[in-house]
Amino acid sequence: MPNKYLLLFLFISALLTGCFENDTLTEPQIVTDGETLDLRLFEYTDLDLYTYFNDSLVTNTLSTFTLGHHQDNYRGTINASPYLQFGITSSTQVEDEAKLDSTVLVLFYETYHYDTLPGFDVNVYELLEKLEVDDDDNIYSYQSFDYNATPIGTQAMRVVPHRDSLTITLSQDFSQMLFEQGKGKNSIFKSTDDLEEVFKGLVLQTLDNSPLVSFTESSYIGFYYRIPSDLDEGNKILKLSVENGSGKFTHLDIDRNSQFYTSPETYQNIPIDESDGVIMADQIMGASIRMELPNIHELLEIADDYFITSASLRLPLKPNTYDRYFNTPITTVNVWIVDKKNLFLYNLGSATLTSWDEQFQEKTFYEIPIKGFIDYKLAQDIHNEDALWISVPSSTGITTSGLMLSSISDEQKIKIDITFLPLN
Structure with missing residues (x-):
């Protein structure tokens, strides 16, 4: 050098x-x-x-909604509960002679997280108030709205990867009440506004350890009914979809102790x-x-x-x-x-x-x-x-x-x- x-x-x-x-x-x-x-x-x-x-996660603007209860040593405990409003897919007046057979909630998978092996019970509750957004059109994950504490549907479930959806049967009494109001000139199934005057929506919960499952807006409530004098084969179906409803969001209860x-x-x-x-x-x-x-x-x-x-x-x-x-x-x-x-x-x-x-x-x-x-x-x-x-x-x-x-x-x-x- x-x-x-x-x-x-x-x-x-x-x-x-x-x-x-x-x-x-x-x-x-x-x-x-x-x-x-x-x-x-x-x-x-x-x-x-x-x-x-930060507790302020906006969830009403997401394209999916999430259900589940997960606990691990690293995060803590996550409990996800969706609040869903439903809308009319097409204006319908149910025939006066129509007879309701069954009503189901069909939830289409978007994705799921964590172990899908455990079985879990899903409770479905009637939402008692409309989902209100703030001045920025947001609903945050920590918010909640009033719902009836008595379930209108409870079902044991397990995520099955080769299927595209979960199906939950709803209470016959509750379903019949809505279905009867869909008959006649004042049918609640004429428009989403008419529907929401009577039916505000649903809340889903599970308290069992389960995967966190996200579902799409194409999820719907299906009313299966028949006309006794109708010679056509098979039942008819009337659908109320999340996609056509006024809103949805996922409420999150989170315990970060870990x-x-x-x-x-x-x-x-x-x-x-x-x-x-x-x-x-x-x-x-x-x-x-x-x-x-x-x-x-x-x-x-x-x-x-x-x-x-x-x-x-x-x-x-x-x-x-x-x-x-x-x-x-x-x-x-x-x-x-x-x-x-x-x-x-x-x-x-x-x-x-x-x-x-x-x-x-x-x-x-x-x-x-x-x-x-x-x-x-x-x-x-x-x-x-x-x-x-x-x-x-x-x-x-x-x-x-x-x-x-x-x-x-x-x-x-x-x-x-x-x-x-x-x-x-």
Whole structure:
């Protein structure tokens, strides 16, 4: 090495020795190639990490509705109960001589989550008030509306994957009452408005451990009836569909007490050291991740003489909290910059799962480019409290895919890998 490069090497080494005394900064690797000097700094670990739980999941705008009761060691307990209004598929006046045979609720599967083997009872209740939206046309998952506590249908069920639906027989007395009001000139089956004057809808519940099952808007109530004098073969059917109704939403009762979270508060930043070293992102639990850089001055000192060419945040998934069947990890996350109140400032895009290792569960992780966030923080006042935010993307239905993230070992830990180049 020529003397001038040796002196430059020693000078930069001495300079960086003073900059990297903090345990969160590793010693830099120095690579020389001719007249090019390349400095690399790895593993910035001075991070403050939090889980934030939000109760405000809007569920009336989703294309599906969800039923089920699930409990596990990682999330806690989830109880999903749909509230459904029904509408007329076509204007109908039932013949006066018509005789009702049976009435069924047909629920078409969209998808299901967790173990489908256990059987479970489904209770069906009559909704007693119309579903009211707020000024933004939203109904949130924590809301509920009045319903009759006496079931009008109860049935033992099991999800059978090769079938396309669940079918529940409704009470004959309740069904007959509605059916009779569908006769004559004042038939409640003339329009959805006429129907909802008498019949507000249904509420479904299960208290047994079961999968979480999402159903489509094509689900319907079917009235099977016949005309005694009619020579045509077979029964007639009158359908009231969810799709033609005025609204629907899924109510969620969630107990977040689990192996990692004990009595977690919503709308609070929960530090990682209060959740057994885990942070969480999950749609159904309302969980997102906040990351702060408490000692940004460490990077500021380096930035006076060096240029950050790349920065990536590594987030390993905690072993034994995921698999491809019952606890599938979310494959894409959204990345934001938020202020101290967790209000969105800037969108930094999305990131996909970088590595998948289901067999040994040692190298499943996200590697999220965050140079834009580092540059943003370096350009702010040293006391700026803006942070990085990681959340699950919105979807057309309720999804149970999520992330349990934690450091695993010295090799697989939560960190930021940063690459520096000298300015001169």
